[in-house]
Amino acid sequence: MKNITLKELSKMLDVSISTISKALNDSHEISISTKERVREAAKQYNYKPNRTAINLKSGRASTIGVILPSIKNFFLSRALRGIENEVAKTDYNIIICVTNESYKKEVQYVQALTNGLVDAIIIAVSEETQVLENYDHLTNISKYTNLLMFDRVSDDVKCDKVMVNDYEAVLNAVKELQFMGRKRIALAATIHNLSVGQLRIKGYEDAIKDSHEPIIITGPEKRVEKELDKMIESEDIDAIIALDEEASLATFRVGKKKDILDSGKLALVGYAGRTISEHLTPSMTTINQHGKRVGRTAAELLLSRLENNDKEIEKVIIDSSLYKRETTNKPS
Amino acid sequence: MKNITLKELSKMLDVSISTISKALNDSHEISISTKERVREAAKQYNYKPNRTAINLKSGRASTIGVILPSIKNFFLSRALRGIENEVAKTDYNIIICVTNESYKKEVQYVQALTNGLVDAIIIAVSEETQVLENYDHLTNISKYTNLLMFDRVSDDVKCDKVMVNDYEAVLNAVKELQFMGRKRIALAATIHNLSVGQLRIKGYEDAIKDSHEPIIITGPEKRVEKELDKMIESEDIDAIIALDEEASLATFRVGKKKDILDSGKLALVGYAGRTISEHLTPSMTTINQHGKRVGRTAAELLLSRLENNDKEIEKVIIDSSLYKRETTNKPS
DNA sequence: TTGAAAGCGGTACCAT
DNA sequence: ATGGTACCGCTTTCAA
Numbered sequence: 001m002k003n004i005t006l007k008e009l010s011k012m013l014d015v016s017i018s019t020i021s022k023a024l025n026d027s028h029e030i031s032i033s034t035k036e037r038v039r040e041a042a043k044q045y046n047y048k049p050n051r052t053a054i055n056l057k058s059g060r061a062s063t064i065g066v067i068l069p070s071i072k073n074f075f076l077s078r079a080l081r082g083i084e085n086e087v088a089k090t091d092y093n094i095i096i097c098v099t100n101e102s103y104k105k106e107v108q109y110v111q112a113l114t115n116g117l118v119d120a121i122i123i124a125v126s127e128e129t130q131v132l133e134n135y136d137h138l139t140n141i142s143k144y145t146n147l148l149m150f151d152r153v154s155d156d157v158k159c160d161k162v163m164v165n166d167y168e169a170v171l172n173a174v175k176e177l178q179f180m181g182r183k184r185i186a187l188a189a190t191i192h193n194l195s196v197g198q199l200r201i202k203g204y205e206d207a208i209k210d211s212h213e214p215i216i217i218t219g220p221e222k223r224v225e226k227e228l229d230k231m232i233e234s235e236d237i238d239a240i241i242a243l244d245e246e247a248s249l250a251t252f253r254v255g256k257k258k259d260i261l262d263s264g265k266l267a268l269v270g271y272a273g274r275t276i277s278e279h280l281t282p283s284m285t286t287i288n289q290h291g292k293r294v295g296r297t298a299a300e301l302l303l304s305r306l307e308n309n310d311k312e313i314e315k316v317i318i319d320s321s322l323y324k325r326e327t328t329n330k331p332s
Numbered sequence: 333m334k335n336i337t338l339k340e341l342s343k344m345l346d347v348s349i350s351t352i353s354k355a356l357n358d359s360h361e362i363s364i365s366t367k368e369r370v371r372e373a374a375k376q377y378n379y380k381p382n383r384t385a386i387n388l389k390s391g392r393a394s395t396i397g398v399i400l401p402s403i404k405n406f407f408l409s410r411a412l413r414g415i416e417n418e419v420a421k422t423d424y425n426i427i428i429c430v431t432n433e434s435y436k437k438e439v440q441y442v443q444a445l446t447n448g449l450v451d452a453i454i455i456a457v458s459e460e461t462q463v464l465e466n467y468d469h470l471t472n473i474s475k476y477t478n479l480l481m482f483d484r485v486s487d488d489v490k491c492d493k494v495m496v497n498d499y500e501a502v503l504n505a506v507k508e509l510q511f512m513g514r515k516r517i518a519l520a521a522t523i524h525n526l527s528v529g530q531l532r533i534k535g536y537e538d539a540i541k542d543s544h545e546p547i548i549i550t551g552p553e554k555r556v557e558k559e560l561d562k563m564i565e566s567e568d569i570d571a572i573i574a575l576d577e578e579a580s581l582a583t584f585r586v587g588k589k590k591d592i593l594d595s596g597k598l599a600l601v602g603y604a605g606r607t608i609s610e611h612l613t614p615s616m617t618t619i620n621q622h623g624k625r626v627g628r629t630a631a632e633l634l635l636s637r638l639e640n641n642d643k644e645i646e647k648v649i650i651d652s653s654l655y656k657r658e659t660t661n662k663p664s
Numbered sequence: 665t666t667g668a669a670a671g672c673g674g675t676a677c678c679a680t
Numbered sequence: 681a682t683g684g685t686a687c688c689g690c691t692t693t694c695a696a
Contacts, residue, residue, distance in 0.1 A: 002391070003446075003447070003448070005688095005689060005690085006689065006690065007689075007690095015666075015667085016666065016667045016668075017667085017668095017689090017690085018666075018667060018668075018669090018691080018692080019665085019666055019667070021689095021690065021691065021692090022665095022666090022691090022692095025691085029665065029666080030665070030666080031665060031666090034665080034666085046472065048443070048446065048447050049447060049689085049690070050388075050447055050448040050688090050689050050690070051444070051447040051448050051449050052384055052387045052388045052393070052447075052448040052449070052688090052689080052690095053388055053448070053672090053688075053689035053690040053691090054689085054690060054691080055384045055672095056382075056384045056385055056388050056672050056673065056674090056688090056689080056690080057671080057672050057689080057690050057691055057692090058672085058690090058691080059334070059672070061384070071403050071409055071412070072409055072413075077403055077404055077409075080403070080430075081404075084430060084432075088437075093444055094429070095427045095428070096427070096428040096429075096430075097426070097428075098412075098416060098428075100416075105420075111380070112383070112425055114335075114380065115335075115380050115381060115382055115383040115384075116335070116382045116383050116384040116385070116673090117383050117384070140378060249607070249611060252611065253611075256613070275581070275608065276607065276608050276611065279581060279584065279585075279608065279611075279612060280611060280612070280613075281588070281612075281613040337672095337673060337674085338673065338674065339673075339674095347682075347683085348682065348683045348684075349673090349674085349683085349684095350675085350676080350682075350683060350684075350685090351681085351682055351683070353674070353675065353676090354675095354676095354681095354682085357675085361681060361682080362681065362682080363681055363682090366681080366682085381673085381674070382672090382673050382674065384672085384673080384674090385672075385673035385674040385675090385688090386673080386674060386675080387688095388672090388673085388674080388688050388689065388690090389673080389674055389675055389676095389687080389688050390674095390675080390688085391688070448689090
């Protein structure tokens with residue numbers, strides 16, 4: 001049932017294991033004729049070198065572990081694509097682990113990977129981890145395994161980081177809404193527990209601080225939807241900034257139900273993937289975080305650290321862009 | 333820079349390697365006091381057993397490889413979730429590889445994984461593989477590594493399979509459209525090259541064969557969109573069955589542009605994820621393939637084979653469901 | 665040009 | 681209760 005080994009080949013050809021090994025690695029020490037014989041037998045018996053043995057021997061796995069909280073999230077799946085594309089240019093492989101926003105699973109995966117399975121880890125931590133603010137599983141390993149955090153990061157962990165300019169992106173988007181004449185802008189979010197959510201909320205607060213008190217609606221998707229439904233008229237809200245796909249779609253549904261989105265009575269800036277944003281009626285203005293570039297940058301940074309571990313720790317910030325669509329194209 | 337080893341611990345504590353190993357594995361052979369000493373030192377120096385060494389020694393990796401053509405595809409990402417949930421109940425880990433529909437990458441990944449990195453593989457092959465109809469990389473390994481194919485399968489490979497009832501699902505959906513009074517039903521697809529696409533096309537053809545000639549529009553998304561735009565009126569089409577998300581959305585855009593979807597002049601049954609289908613205006617009727625269940629079933633099947641390799645090869649078929657929404661709720 | 669042997673980091677059998 | 685040793689599959693140094 002198992003793959004054939006050097007030892008077995010060596011028995012069959014009646015030469016030593018080392019000769020087989022060298023022949024297959026095309027060493028100059030071995031005669032052409034022997035190489036031929038060995039290669040032929042190897043092909044015939046479908047010999048494949050055992051990665052586990054090679055890894056153990058070499059002390060490296062040529063593998064990068066990627067730990068993500070979710071892959072249904074459009075930003076993270078784009079980031080993953082960026083990482084893959086970049087890593088594919090090298091001889092490194094990738095192991096992907098998905099924590100489903102669970103702290104426990106995250107700790108398990110970090111443990112499992114840092115036991116020699118990977119040479120480095122790229123991680124966006126889970127929501128639960130950010131709520132608990134417990135990063136011991138990462139601070140512990142950062143001395144032994146090269147670590148890079150992206151998107152959801154923590155100052156507690158000393159490592160390379162790739163982040164999005166969340167604060168400025170929302171600050172600017174809200175200012176843009178004000179410039180368009182919006183007077184009372186509310187914020188909706190289901191990711192208020194995340195570091196990135198808090199940065200975005202700060203951006204919102206700073207943008208509106210000379211205009212009105214913050215109107216902030218947070219919670220699970222259904223709760224946000226219910227609250228919005230009640231508050232939009234009572235609070236006289238004429239624009240909403242939604243910080244994630246769930247909040248954006250909840251806002252969208254309420255706006256449709258009240259028939260205030262098509263008319264432009266309510267403006268909306270959200271976060272969501274391109275496909276869904278463009279197919280909504282009206283199409284949704286979004287803040288695009290350039291996930292693929294974030295992923296690519298993360299991979300580049302980590303790969304360069306694997307080549308030179310002495311370099312200074314880096315923090316790279318990728319700017320977001322505002323993609324204007326129909327939910328912001330009518331005057332208020 | 334590396335993790336501490338048993339050997340190093342044994343030097344520090346001045347006991348043999350075997351004693352350390354046994355102590356850490358809580359063997360009854362070791363005295364309580366020694367266990368204490370060893371455990372303490374292990375904790376202090378953050379000892380973690382090297383997976384690679386354990387795998388080499390034990391001859392198994394306790395890992396299942398999952399090879400997918402894409403993860404942005406909603407069905408596949410749901411299937412992945414199902415696999416993860418099921419595998420998480422065991423002590424197996426998962427390695428996820430994404431081929432981006434490339435044959436070459438698929439071969440590479442299969443090679444990389446079957447070198448001892450995983451004990452078994454769950455795969456949905458790439459589009460390119462299905463076009464080339466080259467499954468040698470899978471037939472070769474199936475003797476050594478446990479293999480399970482799902483969704484996109486091939487008779488050339490002898491292994492466990494989990495499939496969707498693609499033929500019947502489309503057959504029934506089209507009959508349903510006919511029952512609703514639709515007279516000229518066209519088919520749109522970008523996945524006509526896939527085994528599942530061909531089964532679905534067959535279902536369509538059989539459903540309409542007593543009614544009219546097949547009207548089949550295939551190609552890349554943009555091409556499908558352009559063709560539809562031209563043909564809908566000229567061919568007098570009053571309903572469309574779209575076989576994948578891209579074709580479904582292309583159809584949707586054309587229908588919106590011509591303003592024939594809201595009125596019910598054109599009916600549409602598509603394939604797409606729940607979120608986007610429900611948020612479209614009008615919301616889209618879809619065929620749901622129960623991806624999560626497909627994934628769960630695949631994992632169950634493979635895990636049971638890992639326990640008992642002698643059992644017969646199985647083929648399980650998961651039925652799809654028609655989720656009726658607004659694109660099919662008006663009379664023609 | 666070929667082969668013997670050590671070693672990667674563990675486990676487990678057999679002595680002591 | 682503890683230690684010695686062989687072994688998993690491969691690479692690599694050194695000797696022949």
